[in-house]
Amino acid sequence: xxxxxxxxxxxxxxxxxxxxxxxxxxxxxxxALCDPIPERAEQRAKDWGxxxxxxTDIEEVLKDxxxxxxxxxxxxxxxxxxxxxxxxTGKHVSCQKPISNNLSEATRICEVAENSSALFRVTENxxxxxxxxxxxxxxxxxxxxxxxxxxxxxxxxPKRSVPGYEVEPEAYAWRDxxxxxAGGTLFDDGWHKYxxxxxxxxxxxxVQAMITKTEDYTLEAxxxxxxxxxxxxxxxxxxxxxxxxxxxxxxxxxxxxxFEIQGSKGTLWxxxxxxxxxxxxxxxxxxxxxxxxxxxxxDWIEGFNGAADEFISCITDGGQPSLDAHFSKKIxxxxxxxxxxxxxxxxxxxxxxx
Numbered sequence: 001x002x003x004x005x006x007x008x009x010x011x012x013x014x015x016x017x018x019x020x021x022x023x024x025x026x027x028x029x030x031x032a033l034c035d036p037i038p039e040r041a042e043q044r045a046k047d048w049g050x051x052x053x054x055x056t057d058i059e060e061v062l063k064d065x066x067x068x069x070x071x072x073x074x075x076x077x078x079x080x081x082x083x084x085x086x087x088x089t090g091k092h093v094s095c096q097k098p099i100s101n102n103l104s105e106a107t108r109i110c111e112v113a114e115n116s117s118a119l120f121r122v123t124e125n126x127x128x129x130x131x132x133x134x135x136x137x138x139x140x141x142x143x144x145x146x147x148x149x150x151x152x153x154x155x156x157x158p159k160r161s162v163p164g165y166e167v168e169p170e171a172y173a174w175r176d177x178x179x180x181x182a183g184g185t186l187f188d189d190g191w192h193k194y195x196x197x198x199x200x201x202x203x204x205x206x207v208q209a210m211i212t213k214t215e216d217y218t219l220e221a222x223x224x225x226x227x228x229x230x231x232x233x234x235x236x237x238x239x240x241x242x243x244x245x246x247x248x249x250x251x252x253x254x255x256x257x258x259f260e261i262q263g264s265k266g267t268l269w270x271x272x273x274x275x276x277x278x279x280x281x282x283x284x285x286x287x288x289x290x291x292x293x294x295x296x297x298x299d300w301i302e303g304f305n306g307a308a309d310e311f312i313s314c315i316t317d318g319g320q321p322s323l324d325a326h327f328s329k330k331i332x333x334x335x336x337x338x339x340x341x342x343x344x345x346x347x348x349x350x351x352x353x354x
Contacts, residue, residue, distance in 0.1 A: 001068065001315055001316050002027070002316070003027045003028065003029065003316070004027060004028045004029070004068050004069055004092075004312050004315050004316060005028075005029050005031040005032075005066055005067055005068045005069070006022055006028055006029070006030055006031065006032075006067070006068065006069045006070065006071055006312075007030075007031065007032035007033070007034060007055075007061045007064070007067045007069070007070050007071070008022075008030060008032070008033050008034065008044075008070075008071045008073065009034040009035075009058050009061060009070055009071065009072050009073060009074060009082065010034070010035060010072065010073030010074040010096070011033055011034070011035040011037075011040050011041045011044045011073070012035070012040070012073065012168055012170060012171055013165075013166070013167050013168050013171045014073055014096065014171075015044060015073050016165060017125070017252070017300075017301055017304045018071060018073055018096075018123065018304050018307075018308070019044075019048065019071070019308075020048075020301065020304070020305065020308075021304055021305035021306070021307065021308025021309060022071065022308045022312070023048055023050070024305075025308060025309060025312050027312055027313075027316050028308075028312045030048070030050055030052055031052055031053060031066060031067065032052050032053040032054075032055060032061055032064060032067055033045055033052045033053070033054055033055070034054075034055040034056065034057070034058055034060070034061050035056065036056055036057075037056075038054055038056050041054045041055075041056075042054055058070075058074075058082050058085070058086075059085075062085060062086060062089045062091065067091060068091065068092060068315070069091055069092035069093070069094065069119075069311070069315060070086050070091050070092070070093050070094070071094050071123075072086070072093060072094065072095045072096055073096050074096065075174045075175075075180060075181075076096075076098055076100065076101055076180075076181060076182070076188075077101055077174070077180045077181070079095055079096070079098075079099060079100050079105070079109075080100045080105035080106075080108055080109055083095050083109055083112075083120065084108060084109060084112045086118075087109075087112050087113060087116040087118050087120060088112065088116070090116070090117060090118050091118055092118045092119040092120070092311075092315055093118065093119070093120045093121070094121055094122075094123050094307075094311045094321075095120070095121070095122050095123065096122075096123055097122050097123060097124055097191045097192070097195070097328075098122070098182075098187065098188070098191045098328075098331070098332055098335065099122050099325070099328040099329065099331075099332055100332065101181070101182040102182065102336075103329070103332065103333065103336070103353060103354055106325070106328065106329040106332050107329065109325050109329075110325040110326055110329055113324070113325040114325075119311075119314060119315060119320065119321065120324065120325050121311065121314075121320075121321035121322065121323050121324055121325075121328075122323040122325075122328040122331075123304075123307050123311075123323075124192065124195045124196075124199075124307070124322070124323050125192075125300075125303035125304045125306075125307050126192045126193075126195065126196045126273065126303055127195065127196060127199045127303075127322060127323070128302075128303045128304075128305075128306025128307045128309075128310065129273060129300065129302060129303030129306070130282075130296040130297045130298065130302050130303075130306075131270045131271075131272070131273075131282040131283045131296055131298050132196060132200075132259070132270055132273075132303075133296075133306075134283050134294060134296050135200075135259065135261065135268050135270050135283055136199070136200050138268055138283075138285060139200060139261060139263070139268065143265070143266060143285065143287070144261065144262075144263030144264070144265050144266035144267060144268055144285070144287075145263040145264030145265030145266065146233075146234075146263060146264045147200075147201060147232075147234050147261055147262065147263045148233060148234050148235070148262055148263065148264065149234065149235050149236070149237070149260075149261070149262040150197055150200065150201060150234070150235075150236045150237075150259070150260070150261050150262075151236070151237045151238075151239075151258075151259070151260040151261075151262075152193045152196075152197065152236070152237070152238045152239070152257065152258070152259055152260075153238075153239045153241070153257065153258045154189065154193065154238075154239070154240050154241065154255060154256070154257050155241045155242075155243055155246075155248070155255070155256045155257075155275075155277075156185065156219075156221065156240070156241065156242050156243070156254065156255055157243055157244070157246050157247065157248035157254035157255070157256070157275075158244045158245070158246075158247075158254060159172075159244075159254070160254055162250060162251060162252060162253075162254070164251070165251060165252050165253075167253070172218070175188060175217075175218050176216075176217050176218055177217075178217055181217075181218075182336070183220070183335070183336075183339060184216075184217055184218040184219060184220040185218055185219060185220050185221070185240065186211060186220045186223060186225070186240055186335075186338060186339070187335055187339075188218070189240075189255070190225075190238070190240065190335060190338070191331060191332075191335055193238050193257075194238075194331050194334045194335055194338075195323065195331045196259075197236050197238075198327075198330070198331060198334070199322070200261070201229045201232065201234055201236070202229050202230060202231070202232060203229065203230040203330060204227045204228070204229060204230065204330075204334045204337075204350050205227070205228045205229060205230040205231075205349065206227060206228050206347045206348065206349050206350075207225065207226070207227040207334060207337040207338050207341050207347065207348050207349075207350065208225070208226050208227070208341050208346070208347045208348075209223070209224070209225040209226070209338040209339070209341040209342040210223060210224050210225075210342055211223040211225070211338065211339060211342035219242060220240065221240050221241050221242035222239070222240065222241050222242065223239070223240045223342075224237065224238070224239050224240070225237075225238045225240075225338045225341075226238070227334070248275045248277055249275060249276045249277055250274060250275040250276060250277075251276075251299070251300070252274055252300055252301075253274050253275075254275070255273075255274040255275055256272070256273075256274065256275030256276075256277040256278075257270075257272070257273040257274060257275070258270070258271060258272075258278075259273075265287065265288070266285065266286055266287040266288060267285075267286045268283070268284070268285055268286075269283070269284040269285075269286075270282065270283055271283075271284065272298055273300060273303075274300050276298075281293035281294060281295055282294070282295065282296060282298035283295075283296060310322065330350065332353075333350035333351065333353040334350045336350075336353045337349070337350040337352070337353050340352075340353065
């Protein structure tokens, strides 16, 4: 395919991060915007300086024969039906994470994707974020030896909008509804962390978790999840914390992440992602005798730009983007296994989640 005409389905808050990478890609044109609130789609078109067909229903998009691919930015409970319908009409699908709310939906997506000529992937911006890409490159080079531990810390600050990046109320409304959303922050945001760790190290053998439930359905903090990777002497620890009284410096969401990968010969740190709380280089490598500061682009939007670039390149040049349906289903199993482990108070194998 020479060039890709893509439709954005869902023009809410996250589209401000997902779409710019498509807008600047030389082989992509955003030709359609779809949102149940047409004025919102029209405003996005103005903000992005594009002329696009405006739709209010994905069925209208699927009937548009000029559309080659869909960037699906809708609530999680809609993903399965919408992704499957798009694949069945031959349109490539880039789906917002998580893949779905449950395993039966994810399995259906896998089955349809296998039998479709169109591509399917779940968008995971963290695995294209330059500091994490650099960390994986160093890890794979063997410079820190065999990894034995990955630590991931996420701190959530006060729920607020950042000037220049307004979070619309609708973004929280469906997430606060347990009939529409399978979990809180450890489902929606935790997915990023499970996906990144599995991308870096591999599949997960077993999970143990302590997840705090609060009156706020989405706030699951403090929580701590640990797991062992399959066929490796390597563990992970993922801590999720809330600091509602602490200001977090950020251009986007009030979150701050920190990654540490310990190997047999050295340590890697990634010091920022969503937030910019620490005045440190984005990547640091310690080999036991010295520390190397590594500077790569670290604006969080760069991960979204990289995700857009890979999706378009795979369509135009051939190939399967990262996080295909089957890998995404494994991530969902790990995500749900954490909740089950916390409920049962013992280790749970992700493969037990069906």
